[in-house]
Amino acid sequence: MASASSSEPICWPASADLTPVADTGRPADPGGPLVVVLSGPGGAGKGTIARILAAADDSIGLSVSWTSRDRRSDDADDAYVFVDRAAFEARRDEGGFIEWNEFLGCYYGTPVPGADDGQVLLFEIDVAGGRQVLQSDPGALCLFVDAPDDDELRRRLVDRGDGTERADTRIVEAMRERAEAADLGYTIVLNADLDRAVREVAALIAARLATKSPR
Numbered sequence: 544m545a546s547a548s549s550s551e552p553i554c555w556p557a558s559a560d561l562t563p564v565a566d567t568g569r570p571a572d573p574g575g576p577l578v579v580v581l582s583g584p585g586g587a588g589k590g591t592i593a594r595i596l597a598a599a600d601d602s603i604g605l606s607v608s609w610t611s612r613d614r615r616s617d618d619a620d621d622a623y624v625f626v627d628r629a630a631f632e633a634r635r636d637e638g639g640f641i642e643w644n645e646f647l648g649c650y651y652g653t654p655v656p657g658a659d660d661g662q663v664l665l666f667e668i669d670v671a672g673g674r675q676v677l678q679s680d681p682g683a684l685c686l687f688v689d690a691p692d693d694d695e696l697r698r699r700l701v702d703r704g705d706g707t708e709r710a711d712t713r714i715v716e717a718m719r720e721r722a723e724a725a726d727l728g729y730t731i732v733l734n735a736d737l738d739r740a741v742r743e744v745a746a747l748i749a750a751r752l753a754t755k756s757p758r
């Protein structure tokens with residue numbers, strides 16, 4: 544994970560202060576890294592966007608999730624920590640995840656961040672995970688990366704190795720996630736053109752950082 548440009552240790556807030564700030568009415572900024580949640584259907588490109596941003600900027604760290612699903616042929620070596628269900632449950636039961644979910648029969652979880660995870664920490668997780676993150680960090684920036692339409696999404700899913708049946712299941716799931724993301728106030732980023740989507744996400748992060756209290 545990329546480390547912070549500052550030498551100050553970054554600590555994950557153990558419990559966020561939800562007290563409204565008197566003059567803004569917004570929750571107090573708990574400090575620590577800006578958490579950016581990237582959700583969206585598989586195949587929409589959120590992982591690619593996250594990797595490009597993290598590679599381009601040392602102050603942006605990428606959280607590596609744990610999963611109990613089997614490795615796919617297109618998974619990068621560091622896409623996940625791949626474990627069996629028992630190892631996942633053991634880590635979960637000792638409080639090792641800040642959020643976790645079961646998706647299409649497999650566990651996914653975000654490890655509790657370390658002290659040197661960057662000024663910005665990207666979580667590539669589903670909307671149910673985003674909901675849990677917002678509960679502990681209401682200042683998290685939640686972005687829903689989507690494909691331009693479902694035909695394109697199906698094509699991308701099949702191309703990357705999902706069978707047509709699993710692709711269809713994922714498209715139904717994507718419809719449900721879109722509704723939940725809208726309910727949570729996610730900002731939508733349409734990924735029709737990768738360069739443009741990366742620039743859009745970078746601009747949203749910069750704008751949110753500009754309003755965040757210095758650490």
Ligand code: 5GP
Nearest residue numbers: 585608643644646651652653667668669672
């Ligand atoms: P995939 O199997 O395509 O890699 O991921 C399936 C879904 O799980 C995607 O929506 C992905 O964003 C989500 N996901 C990946 N890691 C995590 C995680 O740590 N927590 C949660 N809640 N969802 C995750």
